[in-house]
Amino acid sequence: MTTIVSSNNSPDTQAKSPSLFADASQRLENALQYVSISEDAIERLRYPRASLAVSIPVRMDNGSLKIFTGYRVRYDDTRGPGKGGVRYHPSVTLDEVQSLAFWMTFKCALLDLPFGGAKGGIIVNPKELSKAELERLSRGYINEIADFIGENVDILAPDVYTNATIMGWMMDRYSTIKRQIIRGVVTGKPLTLGGSKGRDTATSTGAFYVIQSILPKFKINPQQTTVAIQGFGNAGATLAELLFQAGYKVVAVSDSKGGIYAPRGLDIPSIRQHKNSNKEIKAVYCRDSVCDIVEHQTITNQELLTLDVDVLIPAALENQITTENAKDVKAKYIFEVANGPVNSAADKILLEQNIQVIPDILVNAGGVTVSYFEWVQNRNGFYWTLEEVNQKLKAKMEVETQQVWEIAQKLQLDMRTAAYVHGLNRLGEAMGAKGTRDYYSNSRDR
Numbered sequence: 151m152t153t154i155v156s157s158n159n160s161p162d163t164q165a166k167s168p169s170l171f172a173d174a175s176q177r178l179e180n181a182l183q184y185v186s187i188s189e190d191a192i193e194r195l196r197y198p199r200a201s202l203a204v205s206i207p208v209r210m211d212n213g214s215l216k217i218f219t220g221y222r223v224r225y226d227d228t229r230g231p232g233k234g235g236v237r238y239h240p241s242v243t244l245d246e247v248q249s250l251a252f253w254m255t256f257k258c259a260l261l262d263l264p265f266g267g268a269k270g271g272i273i274v275n276p277k278e279l280s281k282a283e284l285e286r287l288s289r290g291y292i293n294e295i296a297d298f299i300g301e302n303v304d305i306l307a308p309d310v311y312t313n314a315t316i317m318g319w320m321m322d323r324y325s326t327i328k329r330q331i332i333r334g335v336v337t338g339k340p341l342t343l344g345g346s347k348g349r350d351t352a353t354s355t356g357a358f359y360v361i362q363s364i365l366p367k368f369k370i371n372p373q374q375t376t377v378a379i380q381g382f383g384n385a386g387a388t389l390a391e392l393l394f395q396a397g398y399k400v401v402a403v404s405d406s407k408g409g410i411y412a413p414r415g416l417d418i419p420s421i422r423q424h425k426n427s428n429k430e431i432k433a434v435y436c437r438d439s440v441c442d443i444v445e446h447q448t449i450t451n452q453e454l455l456t457l458d459v460d461v462l463i464p465a466a467l468e469n470q471i472t473t474e475n476a477k478d479v480k481a482k483y484i485f486e487v488a489n490g491p492v493n494s495a496a497d498k499i500l501l502e503q504n505i506q507v508i509p510d511i512l513v514n515a516g517g518v519t520v521s522y523f524e525w526v527q528n529r530n531g532f533y534w535t536l537e538e539v540n541q542k543l544k545a546k547m548e549v550e551t552q553q554v555w556e557i558a559q560k561l562q563l564d565m566r567t568a569a570y571v572h573g574l575n576r577l578g579e580a581m582g583a584k585g586t587r588d589y590y591s592n593s594r595d596r
């Protein structure tokens with residue numbers, strides 16, 4: 151069954167119990183003094199537009215029935231249909247999904263995509279499910295949220311522990327319910343079902359373009375740059391490989407079980423191979439086609455965050471750098487590939503330490519940008535080459551990175567506040583263009 155949850159989950163109502171959403175909203179409040187948009191628009195942006203909680207009945211392989219809880223939140227759709235991934239994780243909460251949908255809103259505006267922000271999640275450890283159970287769960291989720299989504303309403307995509315296969319099942323189930331093939335309701339699908347070339351690597355490729363645009367501004371040269379990456383999934387592992395190929399010295403990587411650190415540098419392609427075959431990370435260094443296991447330390451995910459490296463890339467989950475460890479961070483640059491890895495209190499500490507944080511809503515926006523390309527291709531029924539996709543992605547990431555940089559320079563802001571200013575200006579403009587008559591109040595009508 152489906153429940154519409156109160157959308158009145160504003161920072162105010164959550165102030166009594168500190169939440170991820172209250173913390174995320176702080177970034178909006180910090181940017182407000184640098185923009186001139188209407189009070190109405192600001193008030194609207196403080197609240198998610200709609201939040202849905204569903205119970206998903208799944209027949210397990212042993213014959214029992216298990217009920218899973220899922221969410222979908224549409225935060226804002228002023229600039230277009232809601233857009234955002236679906237996360238499968240045991241620690242998913244409504245508060246987290248609302249925060250992720252909030253970030254999607256600003257991310258899509260920042261990249262000037264014709265989308266609003268949305269996100270979904272299911273409380274589940276997918277590693278404990280068989281493939282058949284996972285498929286029934288994914289199809290069941292769509293059964294419950296079908297009236298809440300649509301290719302012109304709210305469009306799904308992959309996120310943590312979801313992938314192209316799951317997106318294919320979801321699109322197929324939605325099409326079955328609607329009695330027509332509707333490819334554009336989900337992006338990140340398998341190529342054979344209308345996926346876009348380059349979507350699987352888009353988040354990391356986009357992040358790579360941002361890194362390559364920002365570091366030269368600080369006269370940083372890849373060959374002398376050490377990098378630590380937390381999270382070795384879709385986003386982290388591919389980015390590690392791109393940086394490795396470009397000559398950066400990737401000295402530490404980790405997954406949910408922990409990581410490895412080798413000051414000599416790691417051979418990322420070999421580590422990916424090991425991970426794919428052995429399901430664990432081993433420290434490997436290869437030169438001239440000869441590989442050996444290098445001297446390395448195993449480290450915890452927390453230790454990785456405070457390594458003495460030039461560049462730190464959190465690419466796993468939110469709230470990794472907080473007041474607990476921010477003062478111990480030694481990296482000079484943090485590129486946030488994960489959503490929300492640094493909380494707002496930690497931002498202040500990092501700023502005092504002169505550490506440059508390049509924010510999630512810019513760094514990881516390559517994923518949703520290629521999702522947009524996929525949606526466009528689905529609507530046109532005409533598909534692009536990988537070169538076309540990457541060329542368009544590169545152009546978009548570089549233009550918006552430069553704009554955020556210029557706002558930061560002009561207003562003397564950190565990159566995160568500058569990114570919110572950029573997104574807010576676009577959101578405010580769209581809200582202004584729509585007018586406020588739908589709010590059924592004449593007090594501010596002009």
Ligand SMILES: NC(=O)C1=CN([C@@H]2O[C@H](COP(=O)(O)OP(=O)(O)OC[C@H]3O[C@@H](n4cnc5c(N)ncnc54)[C@H](O)[C@@H]3O)[C@@H](O)[C@H]2O)C=CC1
Binds near residue numbers: 380
């Ligand atoms: N997949 C996408 O298109 C996009 C993903 N992101 C963000 O990137 C981050 C990673 O997502 P994906 O790579 O897609 O997920 P994924 O499911 O492919 O990989 C997640 C990785 O994080 C690791 N991990 C899980 N829990 C961890 C923990 N407690 N500590 C350290 N590592 C842990 C896993 O072992 C795995 O290596 C998330 O914050 C996600 O929201 C952002 C934009 C787009």
Ligand SMILES: O=C(O)CCC(=O)C(=O)O
Binds near residue numbers: 489
């Ligand atoms: O590709 C998409 O639509 C959204 C990806 C996503 O969930 C994110 O950027 O956090």
